[in-house]
Amino acid sequence: MRRPLWLALLASLLVGCATLAATALDERFGPAEPTRHDAPLPPTAGAPSYTRDIKPLFDSRCVVCHGCYDAPCQLKLTRWDGIARGLSKASVYGDIRLAEAPLTRLGVDAQRASQWRSMGFDPVLNERSPAPDHQLAASVLWRSLQLKSLHPLPGTPLLSDRDFDFSLNREASCPKLAEFDAHAQRQPLAGMPYGLPGLSAAEIDLVRRWLVAGAPDDPAPALPAAITAQVAQWEALLNGASRKEQLVGRYLYEHLYLGHLVFEGDAQRHVFRLVRSHTPPGHPIELIATRRPFDDPQAHGAQGRPYYRLQWDSETLLAKTHMPYTLSAARMARWREWFLQPAYAVDSLPGYAPEVASNPFKTFAALPLRSRYRFLLDDAGYFVNNFIKGPVCRGQTALDVIQDRFWVFFVDPETGASDDAAQLVAREAELLRMPAADGSSPSLLAWRAIAQGEDALLAAKSQAMEATFGPGRQPIDLRFVWNGDGHNPNAALTIFRHFDSATVERGLIGDAPKTAWVIGYPLLERIYYLLVAGYDVYGSTAHQLHTRLSMDFLRMEGEAHFLMLLPKAARIPLRDTWYRGSSDEVKRRVLGGVYRFEAESGVPYPAGTDAQQHLYRLLHQRLAPVLTHRHDINASTEPDPTARQALQQLAALRGPALQWLPEVTVLRIDTDSTGGTAARYVSLLRDTGHLNVSTLLRENAMLAPDEHRLTVAPGFIGAYPNALLHATPAQLPALVQAIARLKTEDDYRALADRFAIRRTDARFWDASDALMSAYRRWAPAEAGVVDWSRLENR
Structure with missing residues (x-):
C-alpha cells in the first residue's frame, strides 16, 4: 500500500533537515x-x-x-x-x-x-x-x-x-x-x-x-600474580569436563552472573563477573552475549560447550547494584562437598529450549536438592539482594507487590530439603513453570496458564504439608525455621521498600513488622528465576506485567508459611488484616482456600497473648546467635545519650504525620559545626501503611496513614536518598518534635529550612563527599556510590 502523500513529504522533510544539520556540523567542526x-x-x-x-x-x-x-x-x-x-x-x-x-x-x-x-x-x-x-x-x-x-x-x-x-x-x-x-x-x-x-x-x-588532550585513558594494570592464580583455580572448578561438572558449572553461573565476585584476603578488592565465553580458560574471553543467562549459547555463535570465566570488572561500584560475593577456600570446599563429592549420575546434559531452561527444577533435576538449597542458604542475603538490585526492581509498579518493611526467614534444610521435599519438587516440576518460558514478548493471555499452574501447585503443596505435619505427624514448630546453623547471619533478613526502590539487610531491623515470610527451597528458586535469571528488563510490557503478577503468588506463599506457625484460630484473622480491601479470591490464595493447612501449630502459645508478637519473640530467641545488630540504636552505634534518647523517640513515632517525610532520609549527626569525619549517620525509613499490596495500579487507594511508622537505623540503608538532614545532638529533640507535629507541606518546608541540606545548597557537594567517605568506612565491602537522582526538591 502506498504511503499518504503528507507522510512522504514529512519523511522527505525530516531527511532533508538531518542532512542540513549534518552538513552544518561538517562545515563547523569537520566530518x-x-x-x-x-x-x-x-x-x-x-x-x-x-x-x-x-x-x-x-x-x-x-x-x-x-x-x-x-x-x-x-x-x-x-x-x-x-x-x-x-x-x-x-x-x-x-x-x-x-x-x-x-x-x-x-x-x-x-x-x-x-x-x-x-x-x-x-x-x-x-x-x-x-x-x-x-x-x-x-x-x-x-x-x-x-x-x-x-x-x-x-x-x-x-x-x-x-x-x-x-x-x-x-x-x-x-x-x-x-x-x-x-x-x-x-x-x-x-x-x-x-x-x-x-x-x-x-x-x-x-x-x-x-x-x-583527546579524552585519553590509562592502560589497565596487570592483575597481581596471586589474583591470576586464584582466577585459574576457580575457572578450573567451573569448567570440568564431565557431564556432572558441566551441569554444576551451569548452575553456579546462572546464580552468580549478576554478582561482584571478590577473593577473600584481596586487600585491593578486585571485582570479577562470572561470564560465558566461547573460549576456555587460558585464552582471551569472548563473551556469549545472550538476553538471559540460560539462553542457548549455540544460537549466539558457540560451536561447542560454553565456558564459565571470571572477567575483571573495573566499573564504578554503585550502591543500587553492588552485590559482593566472596570466593574463599572454605567456600570452594563447601561447593565440592555439596555438588561434586555426592554420588549421583548425570546421564545427559539438559538443553536450552525455553520451556526447560527457564525452569530450574527441570534443568537441574539431577543435582541433589539438598545441595542446591544449601548453596542458596549459604549466602541467602546475596541471592535475595539479586531480587532487589537486579534490573527488575525499578519503579512503583515493580515494587508495590511487597510491604514497606517485612522480615524474611527460611525453612530449615532438614525439612525443606528432605527426601519428601525432593520428591515433591521432582513430581511437580511441570507446575513450577516460569513466565520466561514464554519469552520476552508473551501474549497477555498467557497469564491464565500461569494462574492455573499456581493453583495446581498449591493443591499439591497442601497435600504434602498435610502429609508431613498433619494428624499423627510431628506438628510444625520452630524447628521448621532455619537457625543459620548457629553461625550464619543470612538466616534472618529485613526487606525495605522505598516506594520505587528497595533494600535488603541482614538481621531483624526495627520493631515487629506487619508481615513476615518463611521461604523454602522451591520458593527461593522460583523467585530467583522470576525476578533475576528469567527477567528481561528490555522485555515487552506484557512480560513485565506477568512478572509482577506472578510475584503476587510467590509473596502469598511466603506469607502462608509464616501463618502456618501460628495457632490455627489466629491464621485467618491475621491474613484478613494483611489483605483488607482484597477480594475473597485473593485471600483464599494466601491460605484457607486454594492453599490449605488445617493442622495445629506445635509452637506453644500462652493464653491471652498476641500470637504474632509472641512468635516474633520466639524467632528472635531462636536466631539470637546469628543476628547482626549494627543497625540497632544503642551506646555503640550512638554514644551521645541525648542523641540516643531522641533517636529512640523518633523510632516510636506513628501515624499521619509521617506521610510528610520522604521515603529515605539520611540524618547526619554533627559533633561540630562542620559535619566533619566525626559525624555519624542514621537512616530514617518511612514504613508506609497499606490495607493490602495485592492491588495493581491502585496503591493510593490502599494507603493507611494511621499505620505509617518510621524505622530509625544507625548507618546507611537505601541507595536513593530522598533527603539529607543534619543536626547536632542538642538539636535532635527539636527535630523529633518538628517531625511529630507535621500536618502540612508547609510544616515540612519549615523543617527543611532549618535542618536540610537541599540540592540547591552551596554545601551540597561537600556534604555528599563526606557522606560517601563515611559510607565506605562504615561498610567497606558493601559501599557503592549513592544515587542522588531521587533527591527531593522540597
Whole structure:
C-alpha cells in the first residue's frame, strides 16, 4: 500500500533537515569520525589522568545519576567506554512496549563506539576535527558542563517546577550535538549536573584539559600474580569436563552472573563477573552475549560447550547494584562437598529450549536438592539482594507487590530439603513453570496458564504439608525455621521498600513488622528465576506485567508459611488484616482456600497473648546467635545519650504525620559545626501503611496513614536518598518534635529550612563527599556510590 502523500513529504522533510544539520556540523567542526573513540588515546604528558583524576571526579559528581540502566539518556559514566559510547534517546525503563527492545548493555552488546553509533547512540565526546577548540565545542559532555557554568542554579532554596522536572519517568532531552544550541536556548538551566550545584572552577578546568588532550585513558594494570592464580583455580572448578561438572558449572553461573565476585584476603578488592565465553580458560574471553543467562549459547555463535570465566570488572561500584560475593577456600570446599563429592549420575546434559531452561527444577533435576538449597542458604542475603538490585526492581509498579518493611526467614534444610521435599519438587516440576518460558514478548493471555499452574501447585503443596505435619505427624514448630546453623547471619533478613526502590539487610531491623515470610527451597528458586535469571528488563510490557503478577503468588506463599506457625484460630484473622480491601479470591490464595493447612501449630502459645508478637519473640530467641545488630540504636552505634534518647523517640513515632517525610532520609549527626569525619549517620525509613499490596495500579487507594511508622537505623540503608538532614545532638529533640507535629507541606518546608541540606545548597557537594567517605568506612565491602537522582526538591 502506498504511503499518504503528507507522510512522504514529512519523511522527505525530516531527511532533508538531518542532512542540513549534518552538513552544518561538517562545515563547523569537520566530518564525523565514528571510529575516533573505538580505542582510547594513551596518556598525554601534562594531561589529567583518567584513572587518577577524571574517574574519581565523575564518580562523585556525575555517576550519582548516570550509573545504571536508569541513567538519563542511557549515558553511563562509570567507565571510559561508557563515556565513549555516549547517549541514546531510547529509554530502558518507562516505555510501553508491545515487543522486546534491542539490548544495549554496556560492554556486552557492543564493544566499540562505532558499533554503538550504528545502534542509535550519539557521541558526547568530540568525534570530529581534533583541533583543541573543537575538542570542547563539539563535545556534548563539555557543553553540558559549560551550560551549568553559564546558567547556575537560581539562588532560591527550592527550584521551580516550571524549569526542573525531577519525576522518575520524566522525558529526558538527550540532545545530540546538532541539537545542543536549540536545547541550550530552550532549557538554559538544564546544564549538568542537572538540578544540582555545578562543578567548581578547578573541577571544570580538569575536565577541560582532559578533553582538549583527546579524552585519553590509562592502560589497565596487570592483575597481581596471586589474583591470576586464584582466577585459574576457580575457572578450573567451573569448567570440568564431565557431564556432572558441566551441569554444576551451569548452575553456579546462572546464580552468580549478576554478582561482584571478590577473593577473600584481596586487600585491593578486585571485582570479577562470572561470564560465558566461547573460549576456555587460558585464552582471551569472548563473551556469549545472550538476553538471559540460560539462553542457548549455540544460537549466539558457540560451536561447542560454553565456558564459565571470571572477567575483571573495573566499573564504578554503585550502591543500587553492588552485590559482593566472596570466593574463599572454605567456600570452594563447601561447593565440592555439596555438588561434586555426592554420588549421583548425570546421564545427559539438559538443553536450552525455553520451556526447560527457564525452569530450574527441570534443568537441574539431577543435582541433589539438598545441595542446591544449601548453596542458596549459604549466602541467602546475596541471592535475595539479586531480587532487589537486579534490573527488575525499578519503579512503583515493580515494587508495590511487597510491604514497606517485612522480615524474611527460611525453612530449615532438614525439612525443606528432605527426601519428601525432593520428591515433591521432582513430581511437580511441570507446575513450577516460569513466565520466561514464554519469552520476552508473551501474549497477555498467557497469564491464565500461569494462574492455573499456581493453583495446581498449591493443591499439591497442601497435600504434602498435610502429609508431613498433619494428624499423627510431628506438628510444625520452630524447628521448621532455619537457625543459620548457629553461625550464619543470612538466616534472618529485613526487606525495605522505598516506594520505587528497595533494600535488603541482614538481621531483624526495627520493631515487629506487619508481615513476615518463611521461604523454602522451591520458593527461593522460583523467585530467583522470576525476578533475576528469567527477567528481561528490555522485555515487552506484557512480560513485565506477568512478572509482577506472578510475584503476587510467590509473596502469598511466603506469607502462608509464616501463618502456618501460628495457632490455627489466629491464621485467618491475621491474613484478613494483611489483605483488607482484597477480594475473597485473593485471600483464599494466601491460605484457607486454594492453599490449605488445617493442622495445629506445635509452637506453644500462652493464653491471652498476641500470637504474632509472641512468635516474633520466639524467632528472635531462636536466631539470637546469628543476628547482626549494627543497625540497632544503642551506646555503640550512638554514644551521645541525648542523641540516643531522641533517636529512640523518633523510632516510636506513628501515624499521619509521617506521610510528610520522604521515603529515605539520611540524618547526619554533627559533633561540630562542620559535619566533619566525626559525624555519624542514621537512616530514617518511612514504613508506609497499606490495607493490602495485592492491588495493581491502585496503591493510593490502599494507603493507611494511621499505620505509617518510621524505622530509625544507625548507618546507611537505601541507595536513593530522598533527603539529607543534619543536626547536632542538642538539636535532635527539636527535630523529633518538628517531625511529630507535621500536618502540612508547609510544616515540612519549615523543617527543611532549618535542618536540610537541599540540592540547591552551596554545601551540597561537600556534604555528599563526606557522606560517601563515611559510607565506605562504615561498610567497606558493601559501599557503592549513592544515587542522588531521587533527591527531593522540597
